[in-house]
Amino acid sequence: MKKKCLVMLYRECALYEIATSLELLNDICEIDVATPSDNETIHCIGLKVLGDISYDDALKKNYHCVIIPGGNIYNILENQTAIRIIQKCNEENNLIGAICSAPMLLAQAGILKGKNFTHAACYPESQKQIWDGANFVKELHVVDGNIVTANPHGSISFAMALAKKLAYFKDSEDEQLCKSAFNEQINFDWNIIGPIPDAEWEKMREE
Numbered sequence: 001m002k003k004k005c006l007v008m009l010y011r012e013c014a015l016y017e018i019a020t021s022l023e024l025l026n027d028i029c030e031i032d033v034a035t036p037s038d039n040e041t042i043h044c045i046g047l048k049v050l051g052d053i054s055y056d057d058a059l060k061k062n063y064h065c066v067i068i069p070g071g072n073i074y075n076i077l078e079n080q081t082a083i084r085i086i087q088k089c090n091e092e093n094n095l096i097g098a099i100c101s102a103p104m105l106l107a108q109a110g111i112l113k114g115k116n117f118t119h120a121a122c123y124p125e126s127q128k129q130i131w132d133g134a135n136f137v138k139e140l141h142v143v144d145g146n147i148v149t150a151n152p153h154g155s156i157s158f159a160m161a162l163a164k165k166l167a168y169f170k171d172s173e174d175e176q177l178c179k180s181a182f183n184e185q186i187n188f189d190w191n192i193i194g195p196i197p198d199a200e201w202e203k204m205r206e207e
Helices: 015-025 055-059 080-091 103-108 125-131 152-165 172-182 198-206
Strands: 003-008 029-035 041-044 047-050 065-068 095-099 122-124 141-144 147-150 194-196
Touching: 003 015, 003 055, 003 080, 015 029, 015 065, 015 095, 015 152, 029 055, 055 080, 065 080, 065 152, 080 095, 080 103, 095 103, 095 152, 103 125, 103 147, 122 125, 122 198, 125 194, 125 198, 141 152, 147 152, 152 172, 194 198
Parallel strands: 003 029, 003 065, 065 095, 095 147, 122 194
Antiparallel strands: 041 047, 141 147
16 A cells, blocks of 8 residues: 655745655655645746645645645745644654755744754744754755755755655665666755845845
8 A cells, every 4th residue: 555645835835846756756655735725726936736635634634754845935834734734744753854945844843853954944043043952964965763854956865765764665776776867966055055134134035
């Protein structure tokens, strides 16, 4: 029987960041695409996607895995149903994958305390306490227990980590063959992420 996977989309999310993950997991998972409300068409970056299920209905179901793409995570950062979905999944020790800015939602849900994680979010300096108790690691992807986080440049290693957690690979040789096929070799400038002075942040948002 296939595992059940939930993908949480929202307005201005970056669906391409989880494309490789979905390509791999489609073979072993039944995937539900959730949106904040019923029958909602989400304007992702460059795409329009009609969801299968609302966040409210998704909360009533059980999933082996929840995946959240990056993008403008502020569009759901205060969404209590989205937060509860993540908390419920974590309470059941099920897999949670968040890439780019999406780890901010995990932090908002309070599940990163005591965890190693990575991200690629920019945020006002006044909000930097959202990460309190969590340990930021400068890696393209980080696995800590049931939580997998990633920088968008690590989208392939993120996908590989999720697939491994969900027993996608037959054995280590199968995993290595898949890794070789993608052959991710990326250098990333970690200086471009992190807190931004509030005045500069407001100016960026106005532009």
